[in-house]
Amino acid sequence: MTEVKGFHVAVVGATGAVGQQMIQTLETRNFPISKLTLLSSSRSAGKVVVFKGEEYTVQEATPESFEGVDIALFSAGGSVSKALAPEAVKRGAIVVDNTSAFRMDENVPLVVPEVNEEELHNHNGIIANPNCSTIQMVVALQPIRNQYGLKKIIVSTYQAVSGSGAAAVEELNRQTKAIINNESFEPQILPVGSDKKHYQIAFNAIPQIDKFQENGYTYEEMKMINETKKIMSLPELQVAATCVRLPVATGHSESLYFEVENDGVSVQEVKTLLETAPGVVLQDDPANQVYPMPADCVGKNDVFVGRIRRDLDHSKGFHMWVVSDNLLKGAAWNSVQIAESLVKLGIVK
Amino acid sequence: MTEVKGFHVAVVGATGAVGQQMIQTLETRNFPISKLTLLSSSRSAGKVVVFKGEEYTVQEATPESFEGVDIALFSAGGSVSKALAPEAVKRGAIVVDNTSAFRMDENVPLVVPEVNEEELHNHNGIIANPNCSTIQMVVALQPIRNQYGLKKIIVSTYQAVSGSGAAAVEELNRQTKAIINNESFEPQILPVGSDKKHYQIAFNAIPQIDKFQENGYTYEEMKMINETKKIMSLPELQVAATCVRLPVATGHSESLYFEVENDGVSVQEVKTLLETAPGVVLQDDPANQVYPMPADCVGKNDVFVGRIRRDLDHSKGFHMWVVSDNLLKGAAWNSVQIAESLVKLGIVK
Incomplete structure (x- = not known):
């Protein structure tokens, strides 16, 4: 030794x-x-x-x-x-x-x-x-890709403000108090500290993370698209992303649609696979209302996965909900x- | 007269x-x-x-x-x-x-x-x-369907608590105050008043609206799927939905992916179409950070649409962000x- x-x-x-x-x-x-x-x-x-x-x-x-x-x-x-x-x-x-x-x-x-x-x-x-939102997505998808192949991803994110730094968390807290106490406030940081306009995040949802590119996508969305292809070594993978900031301090959530290459993959097979996948914790029991939520993931290193179900129109398509602490695994x-x-x-x- | x-x-x-x-x-x-x-x-x-x-x-x-x-x-x-x-x-x-x-x-x-x-x-x-989340989606998509045909929808929602009634809004406010003041609280209503378990909604996101069905989808998700086909008279339309509750009092948001039937439709054509569509207000100017947000829609009858962009892999695929007051148009x-x-x-x- x-x-x-x-x-x-x-x-x-x-x-x-x-x-x-x-x-x-x-x-x-x-x-x-x-x-x-x-x-x-x-x-x-x-x-x-x-x-x-x-x-x-x-x-x-x-x-x-x-x-x-x-x-x-x-x-x-x-x-x-x-x-x-x-x-x-x-x-x-x-x-x-x-x-x-x-x-x-x-x-x-x-x-x-x-x-x-x-x-x-x-x-x-x-x-x-x-990028934080990319990491948790690829950890959840890699075991599926290894087993069944992966053709397409469409993701919509539900991202916490701590992804924008400690000052953004303070802004969320400050604004929340102001609204609760019926006081005025001036947004100063979110969605992007260095961008022109700033918007209320408390009790709101902002469909902008990082600045916009010429093509109408934000840099955050393009990071998810490009980084996923590079990490997975799948340049031909189809990836689309919409990134949204929420009034949550820590814990990113993602609504994922993905298509596998293989025919006849069952939901149960995907669940069984993810149950033992490295870095993944399966929380998927709808009958008992078990699914991941950002409030439960804070301080944990794992990627939490649930709500796995087959698309009703596409036999190779699945939906999944992925949550992780954006400051830790992210x-x-x-x-x-x-x-x-x-x-x-x-x-x- | x-x-x-x-x-x-x-x-x-x-x-x-x-x-x-x-x-x-x-x-x-x-x-x-x-x-x-x-x-x-x-x-x-x-x-x-x-x-x-x-x-x-x-x-x-x-x-x-x-x-x-x-x-x-x-x-x-x-x-x-x-x-x-x-x-x-x-x-x-x-x-x-x-x-x-x-x-x-x-x-x-x-x-x-x-x-x-x-x-x-x-x-x-x-x-x-x-259903509220269905209404705002079909108002935004109907002009597109009329002009270019509509084949597929994948929607992830960002829904406000007032969709669960006035008591749910009070619960969000009560919990938010408790967390801000570092006091304890007991979730009692959300996600579904009559379901077994209740979870924190303040500073959280809950991927359950209405109860779960046998197939792993919630009733809210099945309402979006089935009602959309009925309202649009498109029984063959492919629709998939993931419905999520947010700490927002009023104003539902939706991240939509949709595919049209026609070839060669441009983003500018879609924008021009929606600019004059009944019940729709186009708020889409990324360069100036103009896009709809729930905090801005409250008290208004319109459906607000923005962030329209073409999918990077599918020439007939588009992404769009749709926001409306769930108590009014919804x-x-x-x-x-x-x-x-x-x-x-x-x-x-």
């Missing part, structure tokens, strides 16, 4: 919604750490974060911060990753990047360990963590899980 | 969420009323309701209540309609029933005036008002609109 050595791990964006979850996940998973470096923008530098009972002062991220780092988990926005991930790689670190900066770069593996862990061997220093846990795979596969030594 | 005579109108369920909206809509539309009779269960009888500045005492609904009534608008639950609608018809009234009691009865027209107003001529005393306004059509077509005299 080999001794597990410890690694020098850096978290970039340590004070953000996902960064905080990354630090907590490294602790609960007891990830082998010899040294922990917590980094952020100059604005958040100096804050104190507790890890395993010890206080760490967050430092401003610079190229030199990555000297001696083995694994750097990035979640501080695309521009920070673009500027500093290559600097970390130059200094010998393997970067697991949670932003969209490198996801569609053909030299960067885009990894969900349950789906394409072996892609980690092809890294050139940077490994990309997919972000922090998938990143730490990639780090665990890097250790397990001996890619980081 | 013929003089507009007044009609004796009865509202059954006058104290409920929809009944209240019916009375208000009769007032704002200035419906020609010679006498107004407000009816309810014995529990709510005696309550006072104001119509055009005049106070009306709500009476307990009995078979005799319908003597002399020309038009009876029912919205007091399916069992009340089953018991009393035939009694009203027996006494010469035309019933517009907002419950699901008679919707799939082949002798009962199921009417959305923008779609199949002419079906009113085939009534046998009872006319059914469709219930009260559609019922009063049917009553207006009955007058206009000379069916009620």
Whole structure:
């Protein structure tokens, strides 16, 4: 039995919604750490974060911060990753990047360990963590694809505000209180902090996540479409997405329609398959009102699946409801899980 | 020019969420009323309701209540309609029933005036008002069907709690306050008052509306499937639905995928068509973040449509986002609109 050595791990964006979850996940998973470096923008530098009972002062991220780092988990926005991930790689670190900066770069593996862990061997220093709503969908669909083939996906999402960061969660809380108390309020962040207009999210639903592209789809929708094809290595897969923001703090839900390649697949077979699938928890018992809900998934690493039923017109078509904690499997846990795979596969030594 | 005579109108369920909206809509539309009779269960009888500045005492609904009534608008639950609608018809009234009691009865027209107003001529005393989520969908799709043919619909809904009645709205408000104040609470009504289990709706999403059927679909989903085919007179139309309850008080939203029969239909043609379609308001300008949202639709009779874009894999496939006030076009306004059509077509005299 080999001794597990410890690694020098850096978290970039340590004070953000996902960064905080990354630090907590490294602790609960007891990830082998010899040294922990917590980094952020100059604005958040100096804050104190507790890890395993010890206080760490967050430092401003610079190229030199990555000297001696083995694994750097990035979640501080695309521009920070673009500027500093290559600097970390130059200094010998393997970067697991949670932003969209490198996801569609053909030299960067885009990894969900349950789906394409072996892609980690092809890294050139940077490994990309997919978009939250994409991750939970591919974890649920991969076992089905392996068994029956997969031809088409149409997804409508029900996404939580924490996907837009901690400030968006505060905005939801602030607005909710204002409406309950019959006070006025001014939307400032959602749907997209950097976009022109901002709308009420409390007691509302906003059909925009990220900015719009020329083709009428949002970037979030195009991420789901393009990232799914890349992660599953299915460039011909038909994928359509509509992404909607809800007044839910944490926990993304998805209404999925999918078509398999094989004939004669039964609902019971799909359920049996998902019951033992890695990373999946089947919650599907309509007679007893058992199905996944965002309020139940918070703080859990799994992808919860239910409401599986056959389409009434298409014998190869099925419907399914998929829920997961967007900060965990959608972000922090998938990143730490990639780090665990890097250790397990001996890619980081 | 013929003089507009007044009609004796009865509202059954006058104290409920929809009944209240019916009375208000009769007032704002200035419906020609010679006498107004407000009816309810014995529990709510005696309550006072104001119509055009005049106070009306709500009476307990009995078979005799319908003597002399020309038009009876029912919205007091399916069992009340089953018991009393035939009694009203027996006494010469035309019933517009907002419950699901008679919707799939082949002798009962199921009417959305923008779609199949002419079906009113085939009534046998009872006319059914469709399910809220069905109405807004068929209003948006009918112009498209007329122009290009319609082959397939896959819909995922984002439904407001007022569809479950006034008590469900109170439950959402109560739970929201409890969560904001960090107090405990006990779900009692949603997802379905008469079902076994009740779940948190505040800051959550519940993938169950109405009870489950044997086939894994809820009754709400089957209503959308079956009612759509009946209203559009398209028994071969492929329709699939997933219905989800949100923490929104009023305003249903729908993420629609649909396929037309014709080749070569452009997004711009669909937009141009919907811009002048009856009952439809087009709100579709992604560059300026213009799209419908439930918070904006409350109190309006229209069906709001936006986010129209072509499917990236299927040249006859399109996506669309449809929002409407579920208590108005989804219930009260559609019922009063049917009553207006009955007058206009000379069916009620």
